[in-house]
Amino acid sequence: MRRAPSWPRSPPGFPATEVDGDYYWDGGIVSNTPLAPTVRRLRLRPSQAFSYQPGQFLNLRAPNGHTRSYSLASLPQRDPDLELHIRRMENGVVSGWVFEQAQPGDRVEISGPFGRNFYVPGRPDQPMLMIGTGTGLAPLVGILRDALRRGHKAPIRLYHGTRHQEALYLDGVLREVANRQPNLRYFGCVSGDRGANRLRQGRANALAFADLASLAGWRVFLSGNPQMVHATRKSAYLAGAALADIHADPF
Secondary structure, three states: OOOOOOOOOOOOOOOOEEEOOEEEEEEEEEEEEEEEOOEEEEEEEEOOOOOOOOOOEEEEEOOOOOEEEEEEOOOOOOOOOEEEEEEOOOOOHHHHHHHHOOOOOOEEEEEEEEOOOOOOOOOOOOOEEEEEEHHHHHHHHHHHHHHHHOOOOOOEEEEEEEOOHHHOOOHHHHHHHHHHOOOEEEEEEEOOOOOOOOOEEOOHHHHHHHHOOOOOOOEEEEEEOHHHHHHHHHHHHHOOOOHHHEEEEEO
């Protein structure tokens, strides 16, 4: 679980419960739907208003008492519920509960939001590079939606990397969005399957740097596998991106 700074007290207006130094409050499952064989979209509705930035993450405490961190793909200005993308982990005590037991109406506890991986308005002409692996796509979806909502004009390139084609769980949706948005280019990248139709072959970060020789002046968002995130953050800096413009969320 990503460690988040604990609230110094119960957040104002929230009847929260303290667990191991973090404050949690009540929420309910609205829907639990498959996006891919190993990915579920979980929509939650907090019992009270929940203020967050798209791309931040929350801590989810399941009824079995275990807690895990998940990024937010939802957009507070347009979505009534919080949207999480949860990948089935081997022996995962929370993801296993989501896949095998969680039903609409079930109660959960949430804490947050946390993290600084989100879109900051004010530079609509700055190009953006977004690279995510697995369900690291979730925060990038939130950030992308927020940028487009705010009228970001500069080119946006989004690379989603997985080993197998079936794990590109929003491939069709993102292709449709890219077809409607002239400044957005989306690339589904697979490193395991060969000959996959319409997809790029190779690792998402390697393909991105093959396409873009220089990142001087670019804003960069990275999310997913920690090894990929840390290595790509260094590569982005060496390619000319300013450290202040590189936003990373490894998990």
